[in-house]
Every structure is written in structure tokens, then in C-alpha cells.
Amino acid sequence: MADWQEITGGVTAPKGFKASGIAAKLKSSGAPDLALIFSEVDAIAAGVFTTSQVKAACVDYCRQRLQAKPSARAILCNAGQANAATGEQGWIDATESAAVLAQALGISADSVLIASTGVIGQRIKMDALKAGIPQLVAEAAADGSDKAAKAITTTDLVTKSFALETLIDGRPVRVGGICKGSGMIHPNMATMLAFVTCDAAISPQLWQQMVSRAADKSFNQITVDGDTSTNDSLIALANGESRTPAIIEPGAEADRLEAMLTEVCMGMAKAIARDGEGATCLLEIRVSGASDDAAARAIARTIAGSALFKAAVFGRDPNWGRIAAAAGRAGVAFEQANLRVQLGEFVLMENGQPLPFDKAAASDYMKQAAAGEYLKSDTVLVAVSVGNGSGTGLAWGCDLSYDYVKINAEYTT
């Protein structure tokens, strides 16, 4: 089905991209905290940002930049301070960060996009950031993705990176990404950042549309605790270095590229959900039969985000009632007589009514899937059908454990 293959290299897998990550002493731990993604040539740029009314200066900055010019050469990301709720000074710091990097790279300041993650209400440690820029630029390398992936993390337990390659017109085209995130806002640590690179040549309008749609099917379909961050950002660059024909209108080539982009975003999104605070397993919800895809996605998202169902998954309890109840409150109309709920291979509910099933075996399935011991899947799968419509949707989440409460309650400011 999919005519692509997974490759290594993250954001530097696509041709013409370099990356680096260093410890610039923004984090008090001394861990890597400053990352650069750099395109050797001007790249078409698109972004999707937090919808929160309370947003970081970098989000406002990128929105303005992309509105003025849909291209960029570099992304600078700092971890440690979110530069959110920092007022006028936050904007000044954001602007200066971009300017300092641009100067070091010898590019214009409006070719730099920026992102921050860390403690809300704290300004970026500008002296440390500026002192680190020369090393960051000097170390930028075609194999630097892993270092960048590490430097953008905060409370993440693992780094997250994914890349795919396909052929267009006989030539390789690649999409790669790195991302970070585990809770929506861990002890004031701002959330989800994702950076995608691509070496296809594509028009700015098509690229922004593809990136927005891919975000809707991936990052907007994961939930750890329902909280949106002030800093959530997805930035995607396409630099054309694959030397394949420019994609300037919708069609088969555009569809293939979008499918691969979506797959990369989904892979990264799942990695974030799996790394959810306190999570012991990944949860995948597949919804079909809805009136349209948006309706199906809304139902999937609501089930994945139900605290009651998440707690049941932690208890390995095949609780169809909570799945059905969550589906019912998703704000999407359907006939409950058409509701079907399946957990792994166990059909728990059909025609809106519970079926007899082997509860111990269904619970065992959850235990095995969560432990990664069920066939080749390490995911607890829930499939829900709500009717005969053509709408389908996926969402991902994790279970709600004691550790989630511990992580988020026992932190003291």
C-alpha cells in the first residue's frame, strides 16, 4: 500500500539540511538545550501553532514571519525557558534570538523561525543563548538530527525522530522530523514541538495546506491530558533539493507527498502519546462509519481523552461502557443502535448493546498489548463503528496512571 520506506536521519534525512544541538546552559541541569535546523538553500515554510489565547512570543513571531514570507532557512529552538507570559520583553528576546542566529549564519533575520519550550513566565537566558550560537552554527552537520532532537526535549523520557523516503519521478524524496512532548504542560514545561524537513519542491500554498491537514490527522489527534500548551508548534520546511519536478498543483504526486508527510507526522505523534506522563502503554482508537472524517476524528479523540477510560486501560479493564459513553459525548450525532465497540479482537458491543465476552481473556489482551507481547503490536487497540457513513478517523493516547498524578502533583514550584 504505502510505497515508501523508513530511513534514519530525522530532520537531516532530506537532502540539504543540517542540524545541531548543544548545551548552552539554558537548562540548570546542563543538558543539551539549544537546537538548530538549517537548510542550505531557501526552503518553503509552513506552520501550525497553538490555538491557545495564552501563547509564547515565539508563536506570535513565527506567525508574523510566515504571513510576511512563506520561506525560511533556519529554525532555532531553545529548551528551558518557554518565553510565554513574558510580555513585551519576550517579544524583544524572540526578535533578538532570530537576529543573532541570522548574523552567525550570514542570512537575513526574516529567514529564521524560532521555538521555545520550558518554564512558562521565564525569559530566555539571552546571554547564554547568544554565547552558544557560534558553537551551534559551527557544529551544524548533515548527521546532526539526533543532537537536535535531544536538545529540544524537556521532561521527555526518549527523543523522537522519524523519516521516510519514496521515489518521485525516479528520484528519492524524503520527509523527516523530530519532536518533543510528553504531558501537555508538565510542571510548567511547555509542550509539543515538531519540526519537519522535506527535500521535495512544492508551492507554498500546497505545502501549508498539506502541513495543516497532516497536523489535523496526527498531532491534533493525540491527547495525554487534554491540556494545550502556550508554545505548541509544528514547523515544516521543504527545500526542493531532491531536484524532483516542482509540485505546484493538486494531483497524484501531491497526494503521495502528503500521504508520506502525514505518515511522518503520525509516527511522531504516536511517539509523543507513548511518552505521555506516567503512561504504561499506547492507546489507538479507530473510528469508522461516521458521517465524515472530522466527525470520526472527534469521536476517536474523545475516547482517547476520557479520564475514565484511560484509568480503565491502566487497570487493564475491558470497560466497554466507558468507551460507549465517551463516544456518545463527542458532540457528534449518531444512532446508538448502530454503535459497535471492539477491543483488540474482542467485540464488546454490537447494535448499541453489550455482547457477552470473555472478560478475563479481554483483560489479558490488554495486558499483553500494553507489554508489547501481543503479536507484533505494543498498542491497545479500540475500534468503534457508529454507522454506515464513510468517515474514518484515528486518535492516540495513553493510560492514566498513579504516576501521572505523582508527576503532576508532587512537583513543588
Add this chain to the structure above:
Amino acid sequence: MADWQEITGGVTAPKGFKASGIAAKLKSSGAPDLALIFSEVDAIAAGVFTTSQVKAACVDYCRQRLQAKPSARAILCNAGQANAATGEQGWIDATESAAVLAQALGISADSVLIASTGVIGQRIKMDALKAGIPQLVAEAAADGSDKAAKAITTTDLVTKSFALETLIDGRPVRVGGICKGSGMIHPNMATMLAFVTCDAAISPQLWQQMVSRAADKSFNQITVDGDTSTNDSLIALANGESRTPAIIEPGAEADRLEAMLTEVCMGMAKAIARDGEGATCLLEIRVSGASDDAAARAIARTIAGSALFKAAVFGRDPNWGRIAAAAGRAGVAFEQANLRVQLGEFVLMENGQPLPFDKAAASDYMKQAAAGEYLKSDTVLVAVSVGNGSGTGLAWGCDLSYDYVKINAEYTT
């Protein structure tokens, strides 16, 4: 300000109402599980029901009944089986329950409203219910509210009852209520039920409008875990037995009655939030400065429902960042430069930026308020202002504790 006083008596505080509650062996525990509220004369009836697409037969039944005729004489409520996801048979059972009670009371079947709470997917134990009806009717008494309040509970730790009295035209008018609920759906136990009685005389249209608006300001503003039940119902009866002038149009008298009704509903709603699964304290969010009340309520509700903030409250952590972030994602537009956040008497944030404050003292405030040792309040108070608008709103919730996870994960079907 308020020209009413609290009285005892719950749903039997208003004149002309009787109630009873018995153990009919619907619950395997043998605890009381069947309740009756009865009006000696025909009462104007209004209802607000779950918006879930997956709903119990009793919800469909009441909606149909109230659409056909906005009056009733009796409410029958069973606890133990939710009669949700029970298909055609569930409808038959609901209809028969109402008919059997009507016959025992000597009233017409369309004068009975019904409600169920308990395990989803289970039919009402009809033989037990029918066998219990004679005793239930025989025991109906003018001081029976507490027994009814007990018989509608499932996992509730306490019964919930509230009544107020005022004077209209020199004569006493009363509004009383009982309710149940603790988690939105505890181990398949369906949720929030509230029954309100009133002895004022009022037109059906006004009564339904008042009840809907009161629900919006009370039951729709509480959240334990964000999950809506298949059975959520508020049913309100007004029987005119106060012999005060009939309220047939909007005006001062209508406003006074609505204010008292709203206060009763708020009192009951707070009692449900306080009894939230695993809760160690009640959380009250006050939002002002929004464009309108609905916007303010949406912000308040989002803060009260934020898992991250709830976990912070459990940790007694004065975490303004999580309050601000939750406000920002409520789907309501505001200028973040206008955001002000106050916790008890501590101003944590002003003009969209954090203020220095004594974190230990703020944490102590949370500890004292949660323990009921802060002045006369047993509530952790959060006040948020988002601008200069006239919109205000309240919401209530509880903290997210280890016990919430324990209660909802360690249950085994």
C-alpha cells in the same frame, strides 16, 4: 443580597410533596435503591437531560413525556441498573416501570417521570422493582426526602440535599432538591441525577426556561473528570401549593424565583463536585471580565476541568501557569495582556505576566482551604479576570488524586 433562608426537608420542603426510599433488592448490596417523589396535585414539570448520543431509556422516556405534556405527579428513580444500552427491552422496562407506579398511585401513566442510575448495559430488575412499588407508595411521607436521597445514590459517599425558602406576596415559597453523583461514570455507575421540587405556581414555559438556565449555571458547570453520563437528568416539579400568585411572565417575581432555584441547583452541584471520586477538596473558579456570561463560564469550566491544574491542587501547588494555560485553551478569545489570576488572596499573575508572590504562603492557603481551616471556607478559590467585559461565570471541580486513579482503575468488570 439574597432574601431567602436555608431550610431542611429537601424535596419535601416545598408544600404538597411527599417522598420515600426503600431497599427493593435492585442493588446486590441490599442498600436502598428505589425512590419516589410525589406531588399531591398536578405539578408543572421541566427537565434537562444528557446531551450524550448514548443515552438511557429513561432519558428518552422523559423527553417524550415532557414534550407531550409539561406536567407530572411523580418521579420514580431506581439505583443499581442504568437501563442504558439495553435496546428495545430497555424502553419496554421504562414504560412498564412508569405504568406500575401510576397504577399504585392511582394516577395516569403519563404523569410519571422516571430515572435510573447504576450499571450500564443492565436491565432494571423488573420483578424486584414491581414487588417494591407497594411499599414505596405506602411509605411516601412529607418527611421522606432523606430516604429518597439515600435510595438514589450509587458510589456517593454522602447524600445530597438542599432547600431554600423565601416570601412572595407575604407567603412562603420553597425550592428543594436532592441529587446524586460523584464521578461522571464510576465503574459503569451512571451519574448525575437531580430532582427539584417547588411549591410556587408558574407557567410551564417559564419553568422550563428557568430550569434550563439554572442547570447551565450549576450542574453544567461542575466537572469531576469531564465524562458525561448516559443517564444525566435534572427533573423539576412546581406544584403551586404555596398558593402564591401564579408567575406567568418574566419580571421581578420570576427573577426572584429563578435566583432561588439557581441557588438550590448550585448548592447541589457543589455537593456533587465535593463528593467527586477521590477528591480531597472543592475547587471554585470565578471568572470575570469576559465578553459575556457564557464565555466566562466556558473559561471557568475549562480551568476546573484541567487535569494538570487538578493534579496541582492535589499537590497544593500554586501553579498559576496551569491556570493561565487552561484559560487560554477554553475556546474563548481574550487578550492575554489582560489576564489576571488570583488564588485565595494571592495575586499570582497580572497583565498577563507572573507576579512575585510567597509560594509557601500560597501553598499553605491551599492546604488550609482544602482542610476547611481557612476562615469559613472549605473551598480552594481561584479568581480569573480576562478583560473589561461584563461577563462573569462560576465553575466547580475537585482535585485529581491517587484515589481517583485507584477507584477507576482497580475496579474489575
